[in-house]
Amino acid sequence: MVNSEIIQIKCPWCGAVLSVKNRSDIETKTVTCPVCKQKSAFNQYTLVSQPKPQTPLPPVPQNNPYEGTKYSSDSDNFGAQLPALAIGQLILAANGAEFQLRQGRNVIGRKAPGSVSDIQIETPMSKRMSRQHIVIDVTVDPLQGITHTMSLFKAACNAVTVNGQPMVFGDRIILTPGMIISMPDAILTFQLPDPEKTIL
Numbered sequence: 001m002v003n004s005e006i007i008q009i010k011c012p013w014c015g016a017v018l019s020v021k022n023r024s025d026i027e028t029k030t031v032t033c034p035v036c037k038q039k040s041a042f043n044q045y046t047l048v049s050q051p052k053p054q055t056p057l058p059p060v061p062q063n064n065p066y067e068g069t070k071y072s073s074d075s076d077n078f079g080a081q082l083p084a085l086a087i088g089q090l091i092l093a094a095n096g097a098e099f100q101l102r103q104g105r106n107v108i109g110r111k112a113p114g115s116v117s118d119i120q121i122e123t124p125m126s127k128r129m130s131r132q133h134i135v136i137d138v139t140v141d142p143l144q145g146i147t148h149t150m151s152l153f154k155a156a157c158n159a160v161t162v163n164g165q166p167m168v169f170g171d172r173i174i175l176t177p178g179m180i181i182s183m184p185d186a187i188l189t190f191q192l193p194d195p196e197k198t199i200l
Contacts, residue, residue: 009047010045011038012044013038014036016034016036018034031045087138088101088193090108090188090189104138107134108133110131123184128158128184128185129183129185130158133160134160135151135152137149151173152167162175164182
């Protein structure tokens with residue numbers, strides 16, 4: 001095998017394409033897929049590209065969540081790339097409205113004059129939801145990927161539950177796709193956008 005800096009291999013379990021450092025003894029090593037966590041001998045992976053120079057860290061992906069974001073290596077993975085994750089969105093159960101989250105702090109609350117929330121939800125004839133009710137922090141970490149962490153905006157607010165479990169001020173919950181957030185007068189589902197969806 002030609003010795004070069006980076007080669008791309010495909011996981012025999014989940015099909016994820018990984019970029020790994022090519023070493024003289026790589027064929028004797030075991031590689032742990034960072035996507036499905038399965039360990040396999042290097043020779044069980046399929047070579048999917050010719051060796052190529054290492055590329056710089058790409059920007060946050062816009063469509064395909066399996067385009068590689070660079071991650072630090074460990075002794076098993078030789079610099080394997082995890083798939084880049086998309087930033088999540090909230091789906092309103094009442095009408096299917098989609099609210100796209102953005103990197104950083106996202107304040108969610110009731111739509112009202114003077115509201116400064118990033119995401120404002122209409123609650124006709126009701127003021128049970130605060131103008132700033134919950135916060136979702138979206139952080140991008142070179143090791144952990146994209147994390148969506150939810151908390152209450154303030155201590156004094158009407159009840160919020162996540163998958164039926166009540167939240168109290170100070171709780172910080174890591175959101176995963178499919179989680180149901182119940183707020184006063186609004187039920188939201190946290191999802192990751194469909195990379196196959198056509199955007200007009």
